Amino acid sequence: MKLSIIIPAKNEASKIQKCILEVYKQTSSFFEVIVINGGGAKLDTTALQKKFKNLTIITEPDLGVYDAMNKGILLAKGKWLYFMGVDDGFYNINVLKILRSYFNNENVKLLLGNIVYSFNEKDSVFVKKNNGLVKSTWQNKIWIKNCLPHQGMFYHHSIFNQNLYDISYKVLADYAFNLSLWKKKVPVVIIDEIVANCGTEGLSKQYNYSIYEEEIKLKTKASSRLFMPLFFILAMSKFILKKI
Incomplete structure (x- = not known):
């Protein structure tokens, strides 16, 4: 399984x-x-699994989205992993066909593509800029903001051999994990292709104060307490800007 x-x-x-x-x-x-169904959604699991090949549906309580993602990682048989929200979807029907050759490169551990937000008028200007297009970047500015939307990322399964997502983070565990990969200098290929259309109703797009508390915590943990004042100022500046 690829x-x-x-x-x-x-x-x-x-x-x-x-x-x-x-x-x-x-x-x-x-x-x-x-599919890791952590709530009370009533699905005809048997019918769906008969209709679609290689479909697994697990329905049981979880401790949040990252706990569900960790469960999926432990069940996964593929050499590569991709995480998709129910409000997201591949950009077109040929995305995986276009990317197929990259999955055969054993020297690469991360594939980074672009995403487009399916925004509406009530969404933040930060979501709507560039007509919703977000390009994944693998640069030092990851210390300033999460420049790696998970809907544009494909992870080699081996990346999760030693660590899973830290479920103490309720919104930014993927950011914390990606920052750790940056520090480890994980081999990356950046693909200038739009991978996914993404919804804007996720927790990270609500811009609640708790998100910025998590950001300060994870950046401090990844570096040093000496930088906490800097991370606090940066996080509060973004919080204020996104409430305007």
Whole structure:
């Protein structure tokens, strides 16, 4: 199996089914789909698994989205992993066909592509800029902001052999994990292709103060307490700007 697509979800039966349907429209089928349903969404699991090949659905309580993602990682059979929210979808039906050759490169541990937000008028200007286009970058500015949207990232399974997502972070565990990969200088290939369309209803797009508390905590943990005042000023500046 080349790729495992992990979909964490909660109480969203119609969205889960729509997301699964869209994934299976891909013109290349070298993947499995693992849905971790942590809420009360009533799914006809048997019917879905009969209809779609290599589909696993686990319905049980979890401790949040990153706990669900960790469960998916432990179940995954693919050499590569991709995480998709129920409000997200591949940019077109040929995305995996275009990327297929990259999955055969054993020297690469991260594939980074671009995403586009499916925004609406009420969304922040920070989401709507560049018509919603976000390009993944592998640069020092990761210390300033998360420049790696997870919907544009494909992880080699071996990356998670020693560490999973830290579930003490409720919103930014992926940022903390990606920052650790940057520090380790994990081999990366950047692909100038749009990988996914992304919804804007996720926790990270609500810009609550708790997000910035997590940001200060994770950056300090990844560096030194000496930098905490700097991280505090940076986080508070972003919090104020995004509330304007």
